[in-house]
Amino acid sequence: MTTSAPMIEVNALRKSFGALQVLKDINFKVETGGVVALLGPSGSGKSTLLRCINLLVVPDDGAIRVGTTTFAFGPTRKPPRTRELAAFRSRTGMVFQNFNLFPHMSVLQNVMEAPVYVRKLPRKDAQDLAMAQLEKVGLSDRAHQMPETLSGGQKQRVAIARALAMEPEVMLFDEATSALDPELVSEVLLTIQQLAADGMTMVIVTHEIAFAREVADRVVFMRDGVVVEEGPARQTIDEPRMEATRTFLSHFHKGQMPR
Amino acid sequence: MYEWDFSILLNYRWLLLQGMGITIAFTAAIVIGGMAIGLLAAICLLSRFKILRALSLGFIEAFRCTPILVQLIWFYYALPILMGISMTPTMASLLALSCYGGAFYAEIIRGGIVSIDAGQSEAGAALGMTPGLAMRRIILPQALRRMVPPLMNQSILQFKNTSLVSVLAVPDLVYQGQMVAHDSFRPLETYTAIAVAYFAILFPLTVFVRNRERKLRTS
Numbered sequence A: 001m002t003t004s005a006p007m008i009e010v011n012a013l014r015k016s017f018g019a020l021q022v023l024k025d026i027n028f029k030v031e032t033g034g035v036v037a038l039l040g041p042s043g044s045g046k047s048t049l050l051r052c053i054n055l056l057v058v059p060d061d062g063a064i065r066v067g068t069t070t071f072a073f074g075p076t077r078k079p080p081r082t083r084e085l086a087a088f089r090s091r092t093g094m095v096f097q098n099f100n101l102f103p104h105m106s107v108l109q110n111v112m113e114a115p116v117y118v119r120k121l122p123r124k125d126a127q128d129l130a131m132a133q134l135e136k137v138g139l140s141d142r143a144h145q146m147p148e149t150l151s152g153g154q155k156q157r158v159a160i161a162r163a164l165a166m167e168p169e170v171m172l173f174d175e176a177t178s179a180l181d182p183e184l185v186s187e188v189l190l191t192i193q194q195l196a197a198d199g200m201t202m203v204i205v206t207h208e209i210a211f212a213r214e215v216a217d218r219v220v221f222m223r224d225g226v227v228v229e230e231g232p233a234r235q236t237i238d239e240p241r242m243e244a245t246r247t248f249l250s251h252f253h254k255g256q257m258p259r
Numbered sequence B: 001m002y003e004w005d006f007s008i009l010l011n012y013r014w015l016l017l018q019g020m021g022i023t024i025a026f027t028a029a030i031v032i033g034g035m036a037i038g039l040l041a042a043i044c045l046l047s048r049f050k051i052l053r054a055l056s057l058g059f060i061e062a063f064r065c066t067p068i069l070v071q072l073i074w075f076y077y078a079l080p081i082l083m084g085i086s087m088t089p090t091m092a093s094l095l096a097l098s099c100y101g102g103a104f105y106a107e108i109i110r111g112g113i114v115s116i117d118a119g120q121s122e123a124g125a126a127l128g129m130t131p132g133l134a135m136r137r138i139i140l141p142q143a144l145r146r147m148v149p150p151l152m153n154q155s156i157l158q159f160k161n162t163s164l165v166s167v168l169a170v171p172d173l174v175y176q177g178q179m180v181a182h183d184s185f186r187p188l189e190t191y192t193a194i195a196v197a198y199f200a201i202l203f204p205l206t207v208f209v210r211n212r213e214r215k216l217r218t219s
């Protein structure tokens, strides 16, 4: 881990949907090159927090900093403008549970789309960039296939390549392996692990506890919209201090990370 | 027993062909005009501004809930008086039929857009696309494929609706048919031939739409 300023900083974040308070005063940091695993029971607000980090969900209160961009929210502050939001999101990559590939485009077009239309790279450069990312996830030979012809694991790797093609400062993963057949999970986890080894700053929501233990350097446990416990990954998973964390972890076998 | 004699219609073939030409040209114009209006109305329906949604809904319901025949007559007689402009029967017909079609196209286009999984626009947004760009590059291309069969169905109705412009003396196929029937004293043959002509054009289109629908279901 480096000693420079954290890459992601979340301060006093709050979010409600109607009367339901989903995030209640969330604070946490991710170091540059750090990997944080976000764990917690269903409905605890993990996805909402992750989506607040790239402002797919706009918080009610608090502040978020990614890299050099800071957004502050509150009743007296104007919500960010559409263009500001888009520019900010173009620098944070996000991978969804259901892949959300564009079904009307080939694999290569999926990966080239944002570099061409958002970053406005020349087609040739975008294609080289896209091929390099597909190479990285081991799918350059599938570049000209349509998404529907791929397995779930391959689709998710294309989605990762698509996010990487924007050369983001951080990557956010929301249960990237939850929709996959068990035998396809490991190829996606290995891709994410490779990214971690390359020094990508990441926040990973996952139910793969063994994976979190191995790949993340810190874990954050959430329950009912608050951070219950936070600490170094291995120590916190092996010897949780809080009762809520222990209860949550007891539902999982502490097996090996799938290979 | 009535003795059919279609050969008499050969004397009027140019008149009838001309009518057919006008009917086809009219359909092309109101399909294009209607789709432009429909797309605009659909985008307004999906806008985050309440006033645009309300305006669009008002327009759509006004045209969906009144008979097209009344609209035609209203556009020709009432609108010029209200607006202080003059309108040819052709202009009034084009306008009324385009708006009428647009009201129905709008619902089809709106439905097609909202049928696309929200994850698609989220993925676009997460990549840094503005809502407009995501609509143009991600949502509309997918929605369009689903919209083609219902849009074509509505256009088939529009083709038949052009027959109503004969009340404003626009010389379409039905209007020319009325002339021919009067002149030849052969209304049975004339209207039978006209029905066959409409059928010959529309039947292949309905078959095409059916095939598209089947393909969409299986894909």
Ligand SMILES: Nc1ncnc2c1ncn2[C@@H]1O[C@H](COP(=O)(O)OP(=O)(O)OP(=O)(O)O)[C@@H](O)[C@H]1O
Pocket (backbone or CB within 6 Å): A017, A020, A022, A040, A041, A042, A043, A044, A045, A046, A047, A048, A049
């Ligand atoms: N757009 C929304 N509108 C209303 N309620 C929402 C919305 N998004 C999330 N919620 C609610 O907020 C709470 C937290 O949801 P969130 O998806 O963040 O949980 P999670 O920790 O990711 O759960 P899971 O493990 O099931 O994915 C839930 O009660 C959910 O129903």
Ligand SMILES: [Mg+2]
Pocket (backbone or CB within 6 Å): A046, A047, A048, A174, A175
């Ligand atoms: Mg979730």
